[in-house]
Each structure stands twice: as C-alpha cells, then as structure tokens.
Amino acid sequence: MELFDVTIVGGGPAGLYSTFYSGLRNLKTKIIEVQPVLGGKVNVYPEKVVWDVGGLPPVQAQVFAQNLINQAMIFMPTVYVNTKVEQIEKQGDIFAISTNSGDVHYSKTIIVAVGGGILNPIKLEVDEAEKYELTNLHYTILGMQRFRNKRVLISGGGNGAIDWAVELLRTAREVIVVYRNEQLTAHEAQVEKLNQHRVPILLNAEIQSFVSGTDDTVIEQVIISQNGETYQFEVDDVLISHGYNREKSLTFADSIEPKRKDDYYLVSQGQCATSVPGIFGAGDIITYDDKVGLLVGTFQDAVLAVNKAKMFIDPQADQYAMVSSHNEKFNEMNKEILEEVFTGGNK
C-alpha cells in the first residue's frame, strides 16, 4: 500500500493549483481526474480569452489550461486520468479512496476539488437528434474556425449560450438565437452586443425538429415553434447550450460523518475546511461567505486547502509556503530561466 500525504480529487484549476502548491510544500501528492485530460471546466471554453487572472496578459483558455498543467507537474505528482473517484472512506487514521477501475488509493489527507461534479451537457429532446451529433449539431465549441462564414443557430438564453453567440460574431456569417423563455438570462452587456449586431433573437421559441439534406446525418433546416406558429431556418450548424447535468457520483462512506443528506457534499466549516478532519475542499465545489466562484478564487482556495492539509499532517509546520523568490526549490530552475532572459535564448 502506497500512502500519499495529499490526494486531490478533480483536475480542474483548483485541483491543478493545489497539486502545484502541495509539491511546493513537500507533500507527497496525487491527483485523480475522471476525464482523459486535465483542465476541468476550462476545457469547455478552449478558445475563449481569459482576462481576469491577476498578472496574466489576456490568454486563450486552452493555453491557460496548459500553463496550469505544466505548473502542476513541476514537483512530479502522481497523476491518474480517466479515473472516477466513487467513494471515500476512513480506515483508522487514513482515507481509502475507491475508484471506478476498482483500485483503492490511500492518503493522509484529501482535497476535494470536483467543481461542478462530472458535467454532461443537457441533450436536446428532439427525434433522432443524436444522429446529427457527428456532423453539425454541437453541444460545445472546440474551435472557432469550423464556423467561419457559417450560419449558426444557437438554442439557449443563459450566459453559456449568449457568450458563444458573441464569440461567434467574429467568425460566423450569421448567428440566430432561439430561447424558450420570455427573456434572456445572460449578462446584459453581452446581450447588448448581440443587439448592436442586430442578431435575430427569437424568444418563447424552441426547436421542434430538423430537416436533413441528401446526407441524412446533416441538418439543413431547423423547424422552430414560436407562440403556436412554426418557422423554418436554413442553417450550416446548430449549437445547443442548455446547461449541464451534474453527475453526483462521489459519495462518502458511513465512516465519514457528518455529511449532507444527498451524500455528495461534506458540511463545510468556513474557508476550505470540511466537517471531517483531514478532508478539505477547493474551487467551485465549496461554499463559504463571500466565496469567489472564478479562477482567481480557486487559487486562493487551493493555497488554503493545502496549508490546512500540511498543518493537519504536521501541526508544527509553517502556516504557508515561503514566497517563491526565497524558496530553495526554485534555485536551479531560476538559474535556467534567468540565463534564458539574459542571453535572449542565445547561449
């Protein structure tokens, strides 16, 4: 049995930064992620530009995710992907973490960083919709180029849908928004951008069916119903942004008390601590007063959670890590980086 100091469940921004910080604090670290790739929710918006992380120039989300992964790997943690944590139980002083592959991982502490859980897009309930998923019916956008000069119909009126509509204005020939409610619920400023570009927005409207062309798997027309009338739109692509269902797969065994009724959450106890000594939380999964559910919030949580884990294992430990400029761990790497700066890469 290999025992780790810290096991981080979830490889999104909170889990990745926890991994880095845990290494910085000399903790033997493991990270477990259910998806085949690390990065968490940031992988849902790879081409979006992220502006609101301090000290970082505006950066495409996919580059940002890769930077986070690179940083997390600096202290060579043990990494499991394609691995779903199913249950956590207490065995004496340590935790046993069971996964879908049947393996059990052992750890002195755990940082739960599962964000919104395992997210699956809410699918469209229209006859035979699945058959178009391999061609021009999308639930997320992995690259803008595909939509260059295309006519794209978007179904949805929340932040996700409207953010995509605004992004698509840069590449698509035409964007049409269809939403079943009376009013869009997205941020006003984004809606205003659509209005400025005179994007047709059909409210009280929903997709009723699709009409394929000669290729039976390609949508050529979308039939929309609105206030008892039906309308037909020629399209190149259809994007459905109706939100996500959260798979509540992670449970806590009876050896772990107290937990909330739905068996998914531990009772939170202020910032990043849970009611269970040795289990901490970071990122979107945890709540506390004035919690910031953004990337910057995940970093603060990660630092707090790791520091608490460190002090749980060693109550005499410093409360937080030495600042990076004084940290001996970076001495060698600093030399390389500075040499590169001074020589402009020409050694």
Ligand SMILES: Cc1cc2nc3c(=O)[nH]c(=O)nc-3n(C[C@H](O)[C@H](O)[C@H](O)COP(=O)(O)OP(=O)(O)OC[C@H]3O[C@@H](n4cnc5c(N)ncnc54)[C@H](O)[C@@H]3O)c2cc1C
């Ligand atoms: C469209 C969109 C745009 C956004 N834009 C911005 C922005 O511009 N700026 C900003 O600051 N924030 C933005 N955010 C918010 C930001 O992405 C989140 O705050 C951040 O991703 C939360 O990180 P997290 O690590 O807590 O959770 P997540 O990113 O959700 O990561 C959690 C990870 O845990 C994994 N997981 C879940 N359950 C298990 C399990 N049982 N076993 C193993 N792994 C599991 C999941 O697969 C996932 O990879 C945006 C969010 C969205 C949806």
